[in-house]
Amino acid sequence: MERLLKFVYEYRAFFTFLFLxxxxxxxxxxxxxxxxxxxxxxxxRTAASVLGFSQGxxxxxxxxxxxxxxxxxxAILRTALEQRNQRIFAEQIPEIKDPLIGNxxxxxxAKVVSNSTQFYKNYITVDKGKLDGIEPGMAAISISGxxxxxxxxxxxxxxxxxxxxxxxxxSCVVKQKDYFGTAQWDGADARFTNLRYIPRHANPSVGDTxxxxxxxxxxxxxVLVGVIRSASLNEESPFWDIQVALAQDFSKLSFVELVKxxxxxxxxxxxxxxxxxxx
Amino acid sequence: MIRSGIVHIVLFFxxxxxxxxxxxxxxxxxxxxxxxxxxxxxxxxFELSTTVTILIGFFVGFSIDIFYSSMGLxxxxxxxxxxxxxxxxSVITPQGGYDTGNSPTIATNGVQWFLVYAIPLVFIHHFVxxxxxxxxxxxxxxxxxxxxxxxxxxxTVIIFLQFLVPQRRKI
Numbered sequence: 001m002e003r004l005l006k007f008v009y010e011y012r013a014f015f016t017f018l019f020l021x022x023x024x025x026x027x028x029x030x031x032x033x034x035x036x037x038x039x040x041x042x043x044x045r046t047a048a049s050v051l052g053f054s055q056g057x058x059x060x061x062x063x064x065x066x067x068x069x070x071x072x073x074x075a076i077l078r079t080a081l082e083q084r085n086q087r088i089f090a091e092q093i094p095e096i097k098d099p100l101i102g103n104x105x106x107x108x109x110a111k112v113v114s115n116s117t118q119f120y121k122n123y124i125t126v127d128k129g130k131l132d133g134i135e136p137g138m139a140a141i142s143i144s145g146x147x148x149x150x151x152x153x154x155x156x157x158x159x160x161x162x163x164x165x166x167x168x169x170x171s172c173v174v175k176q177k178d179y180f181g182t183a184q185w186d187g188a189d190a191r192f193t194n195l196r197y198i199p200r201h202a203n204p205s206v207g208d209t210x211x212x213x214x215x216x217x218x219x220x221x222x223v224l225v226g227v228i229r230s231a232s233l234n235e236e237s238p239f240w241d242i243q244v245a246l247a248q249d250f251s252k253l254s255f256v257e258l259v260k261x262x263x264x265x266x267x268x269x270x271x272x273x274x275x276x277x278x279x
Numbered sequence: 280m281i282r283s284g285i286v287h288i289v290l291f292f293x294x295x296x297x298x299x300x301x302x303x304x305x306x307x308x309x310x311x312x313x314x315x316x317x318x319x320x321x322x323x324x325f326e327l328s329t330t331v332t333i334l335i336g337f338f339v340g341f342s343i344d345i346f347y348s349s350m351g352l353x354x355x356x357x358x359x360x361x362x363x364x365x366x367x368x369s370v371i372t373p374q375g376g377y378d379t380g381n382s383p384t385i386a387t388n389g390v391q392w393f394l395v396y397a398i399p400l401v402f403i404h405h406f407v408x409x410x411x412x413x414x415x416x417x418x419x420x421x422x423x424x425x426x427x428x429x430x431x432x433x434x435t436v437i438i439f440l441q442f443l444v445p446q447r448r449k450i
Contacts, residue, residue: 013329027351
């Protein structure tokens with residue numbers, strides 16, 4: 001025993017090294033799992049306020065762009081509302097009766113505190129948290145399009161997985177042609193993402209719009225992801241090779257809306273019952 | 280000894296804050312990053328034992344991880360670098376050895392020695408950091424480009440800072 005202790009003491013540097021590296025490796029693995037609740041990340045209050053300060057300085061210089069975007073969104077929403085009102089009036093379409101279906105999705109505005117685009121795994125920190133009703137798994141969208149989903153929350157802040165994260169997959173559909181695929185970033189260019197698993201018999205063409213499919217209950221149906229930039233078909237590959245130009249410029253992200261799906265639990269539990277019955 | 284400790288605690292906070300608020304936003308050509316905080320570990324005094332260096336490395340890396348939302352990533356790379364630091368220092372000991380109480384800086388040992396000392400360590404740190412983050416060798420050359428750009432950027436800033444901030448040579 002004494003000799004063992006002596007041995008450990010002799011090589012204490014190496015053992016400390018080993019211990020710390022194993023701790024780090026464990027942290028990395030833990031962090032890669034979706035929806036972990038971690039305290040030591042940028043949703044930590046002190047860290048977020050430090051990051052918020054530098055974001056505030058940067059935001060000051062892009063105020064005019066932000067204002068322009070907001071005005072544009074207001075105009076679009078006003079037009080859509082007016083069109084809808086006219087249609088209801090002209091065609092006597094009854095309003096949706098079930099308020100639960102009508103209020104399926106709730107939107108909460110949040111400000112971006114920290115954001116990155118250059119890593120392989122990019123995260124976004126926003127200034128709304130558990131106390132505002134944010135939960136892991138909620139979707140984040142912006143004026144221009146889909147942004148990501150919530151990974152961890154603290155009381156006042158939350159960390160989102162950006163669409164620019166090599167492990168993040170979003171179920172998408174090519175709008176005019178109704179082919180389903182999965183958007184996944186390859187880690188290279190922050191302006192483009194890839195649309196995978198579009199079968200050979202499909203005929204996507206450059207300029208087609210790609211929107212979320214609503215199949216995974218996180219994103220609402222029909223949120224814009226981007227526009228097809230190039231599509232090619234390899235001789236032996238079973239799927240198309242499609243590059244999509246992202247609608248949202250992630251380097252200029254300053255406000256996002258978090259989407260709360262009120263019927264998510266009901267849908268998930270129904271689907272899990274079905275899955276367990278199959279087994 | 281106590282005074283040097285206090286100075287290093289202040290320096291620690293400065294390095295972390297500068298990294299989180301300034302250098303996090305400063306990425307050249309979308310591929311060259313500046314991880315200046317490694318300089319804090321590189322410039323620790325000679326006589327510090329390996330165990331203490333590793334522990335300091337862990338705390339620096341972990342603090343950076345909090346700001347980058349990347350649990351354990353920077354800590355892993357920095358601990359590895361801190362572990363290798365003292366071995367590397369003993370390999371490249373100049374004639375006459377090191378003076379106790381000094382730090383491995385340009386002022387004490389010259390530019391050429393400092394480059395030989397710092398570049399391999401910074402390279403190992405960045406290599407581990409970027410490949411761990413990519414968690415695959417799929418985009419090997421693109422990741423290598425990022426590593427090379429970042430080593431160049433980080434080293435330039437470290438050397439620049441040493442000329443900018445006058446170092447007192449302790450005798």
